[in-house]
Amino acid sequence: MRKAALFYNPLSGRRRERRLADVKAALAVLHEAEIEATAEPTRGQADAAGQASQAIAAGCDTIFACGGDGTAHDVLQGMVGSDTALGIIPLGTANALAHDLRLPLSAVGAARALLTAKPRRVALGRVEYTNLEGNRNFRFFTVAAGIGVDAHLFYKLNPMVKGHLGMAAYYAKATRLWLTHPMEKFAVEVEQQAAQENAGPAEVSQLLAVRIRNFGGVLRELAPGASLDRDDLRMVLFRTSSRWAYLHYIIRGLVGGRWQVGGIDLMHSLKIDCQPLGDPAEGSRIFVEADGELLGTLPAAISVVRDALALLVPAER
Numbered sequence: 001m002r003k004a005a006l007f008y009n010p011l012s013g014r015r016r017e018r019r020l021a022d023v024k025a026a027l028a029v030l031h032e033a034e035i036e037a038t039a040e041p042t043r044g045q046a047d048a049a050g051q052a053s054q055a056i057a058a059g060c061d062t063i064f065a066c067g068g069d070g071t072a073h074d075v076l077q078g079m080v081g082s083d084t085a086l087g088i089i090p091l092g093t094a095n096a097l098a099h100d101l102r103l104p105l106s107a108v109g110a111a112r113a114l115l116t117a118k119p120r121r122v123a124l125g126r127v128e129y130t131n132l133e134g135n136r137n138f139r140f141f142t143v144a145a146g147i148g149v150d151a152h153l154f155y156k157l158n159p160m161v162k163g164h165l166g167m168a169a170y171y172a173k174a175t176r177l178w179l180t181h182p183m184e185k186f187a188v189e190v191e192q193q194a195a196q197e198n199a200g201p202a203e204v205s206q207l208l209a210v211r212i213r214n215f216g217g218v219l220r221e222l223a224p225g226a227s228l229d230r231d232d233l234r235m236v237l238f239r240t241s242s243r244w245a246y247l248h249y250i251i252r253g254l255v256g257g258r259w260q261v262g263g264i265d266l267m268h269s270l271k272i273d274c275q276p277l278g279d280p281a282e283g284s285r286i287f288v289e290a291d292g293e294l295l296g297t298l299p300a301a302i303s304v305v306r307d308a309l310a311l312l313v314p315a316e317r
Contacts, residue, residue, distance in 0.1 A: 001030075001033075001035055001061060001062050001085075001115070002035065002036065002061055003035070003036045003037070003059055003060050003061055003062070004030055004035055004036070004037040004038075004060055004061070004062040004063065004064060004087075005037070005038055005039075005040065005052075005055035005058075005060045005062075005063050005064070006023060006026060006027060006030075006037060006038070006039040006040070006063075006064040006066050006089070007039075007040055007041070007042050007048065007051055007052065007055075007063065007064070007065060007066065007071070007075050008020075008023045008039065008040075008041055008042065008066035008067055008071070008089075008091065009041070009042050009066070009067035009068070009070070009071040009074075009091075009092075010041045010042075019091060022066070022089075022091055022106075022107035023039050023066050023089075023091075023107065024039070025107050025108050025111075026064070026066065026089050026107040026108065026110070026111040027039050029108055029111035029112055029115070030111060030115075033115055039066075042067075042071065042074060042075070045070075045074050045293070048071075048074035048075050048077070048078070049074065049075070049077035049078030050078060051075075051078070052075045052076070052077070052078030052079050053078040053079075055084075056078070056079065056082050056084045060084060061083075061084055061085065062084065062085045062086075062087055062312070063075060063079060063084055063085070063086055063087070064086075064087040064088070064089050064111075064114075065086060065087070065088055065089065066089040066091050066107070067089075067091050067092050068090070068091065068092015068093050068094060068095055068292070069092060069094060069095065069096050069097055069142075069143050069291045069292050070092065070291060070292055070293045071091075071092060072086070072088055072097055072142065072291070073139070073141060073142070073143075073290065073291035073292075073293055074293075076124075076140060076142065076309060077139060077140060079309060080124065080140055080305070080308050080309060081308065082310075083310060084310065085119035085310040085311065085312050086309060086310065086311050086312065087110075087114045087117070087312040088101060088103060088110065088114075088312070089107050089110045089111060089114075090103060090105050090110055091107060094215070094216070094217065094292065095216065096143050096144075096212060096215045096216055096292075097142055097143055097212060097291075098110065098216075099214050099215060099216025099217070100143075100212040100213055100214045100215070100216075100228065101311075101313060101314060102314060102316065103314060113314045114312050114314065116314070116315055117312040117313055117314045117315060118312070118313060118315065119310040119311065119312055119313075120310070120311055120312075120313045121307050121308075121309070121310055121311075122142075122228050122308070122309055122310075122311050123211075123228075123230070123231045123232075123304050123305060123306045123307065123308055124140040124141065124142060124211075124304070124305050124308040124309055125140065125141045125142070125144075125145055125209055125211055125233060125290070125302060125303070125304060125305075126138060126139075126140050126141075126302070126303050126304070126305050127139055127141060127145045127209075127288065127290050127295065127300060127301070127302045128300060128301045128302075128303075129288040129295050129296040129297065129298070129299075129300040130288075130296050130297050130298065130299060130300070131295065131296040132296050132297070137295070137296065139290050139293075139295060140305065140308065140309075141211070141290035141291045142211055142212070142228075142291060142309070142311075143210075143211060143212050143215075143290075143291045143292070144208055144209060144210040144211060144212070144222070144223075144290070144291070145208070145209045145288070145289065145290040145291075145302055146206070146207065146208050146209075146288075146289050146290075147186070147206070147207045147274055147286060147287070147288050147289075147298065147300060148183075148184075148186070148204070148205055148206035148207060148238070148286060148287075149183065149205070149206050149246075150206065150208070150289065151286075151287035151288050151289035151294065151295075152286075152287050183205040183206075183241035183243070184205065184285075184286060185203045185204060185205050185241065185277060186203070186204065186205075186274055186275065186276050186277055186286050186298055187201055187202070187203055187274070187275045187276075187277055188201070188202050188203075188204050188207060188237065188272055188273065188274050188275075189201050189202075189272065189273045190202070190235060190237070190267065190269050190271075190272045191269055191270050191271040191272065192267055192268070192269055202237065202239060203239070203277070204237050204238050204239050205238050205239075205240065205241045206236075206237075206238035206246075207235070207236070207237055207238070207272070207274065208222070208223060208235070208236040209233040209234075209235055209269075209272065209302045210222060210223035210226040210233065210234045210235075210236065211226060211227075211228060211233065211234075212226060212227070212228055213226055213227050213228075218254055219250070219253045219254065220253065220256060221253060221256065222236075222253050223235075223236050223266060224258065224266065225266060225268065228311070230268070231304060231306045232268045232269060232270055232304055233268070233269050233270070233272075233302065233304055234266065234267075234268060235265075235266065235267050235268070235269045235272060236249075236264065236265075236266055237264065237265045237266075237267070238263065238264050239263045239264070239265065240262070240263030240264065242263060245261055245262060245263045245264060248261045249261045249264050270303065270304050271301070271302065271303040271304070272301070272302050272303075273299075273300075273301050274298055274299060274300045274301065274302070275298060275299045276297075276298045276299065285297060286298045288300045
């Protein structure tokens with residue numbers, strides 16, 4: 001590591017008033033290690049990728065995303081396919097990727113751990129979707145993509161409330177959706193990893209395509225078998241609309257259980273295609289999210305891009 005750029009989201013997380021102080025503290029750790037480093041706020045989701053690309057063009061061998069999973073998500077869009085390494089300074093709400101990498105959850109601790117971390121080439125998920133303006137688009141993701149109830153959560157979640165209440169806002173809104181959301185089904189077609197063949201069409205009310213093992217917090221393993229060390233996706237298919245099956249699956253994750261929940265299947269996959277069941281001319285209100293960021297609606301396709309990103313992984317992981 002010789003030259004680094006730190007990009008931070010000034011609006012990420014609950015401690016916004018401390019954001020700049022945290023970034024300056026991480027920057028000081030790099031300067032003490034005689035690394036040429038600068039810090040710059042992200043100018044929004046649409047501009048973060050361009051900022052990362054400009055830093056790479058300027059000779060940065062490392063880019064640090066200082067914020068939550070959404071900040072990392074925005075920055076890495078401009079890094080895919082490059083040799084520049086991505087480091088995570090966890091300053092967000094959930095920090096799922098940082099938990100999975102076993103990074104300290106402080107700016108100084110994470111910066112120090114990343115000084116001795118090694119870049120590892122990892123696969124990324126890729127989700128193609130219809131944005132809220134009705135146009136086709138795609139994004140890469142490191143944590144997970146979701147279609148259905150979880151994406152509806154991010155559609156309904158007020159960013160200001162999230163900023164003040166943190167994970168409590170997630171849990172409160174998720175509980176309300178569990179009680180009231182209609183659990184509308186959509187069609188999926190899965191290409192399974194093992195047989196390299198199509199698993200056939202199915203109807204589901206929720207889909208998760210997961211890349212990491214440990215989400216941290218109370219849920220930990222949301223999709224047992226998922227791992228950044230693998231070159232595929234761990235799919236969770238909710239073939240049921242039963243609210244009790246949803247709750248049962250969440251309880252399974254809370255206690256670290258391995259029992260099977262009826263109507264909910266897990267499988268490794270390389271690609272999945274998702275289509276609304278209603279009239280396409282009417283548009284879809286089944287939402288799509290990736291790394292906790294609302295993207296758009298169906299139709300959508302999720303796949304894997306191997307050897308896509310150099311990620312800084314602490315030595316002890």
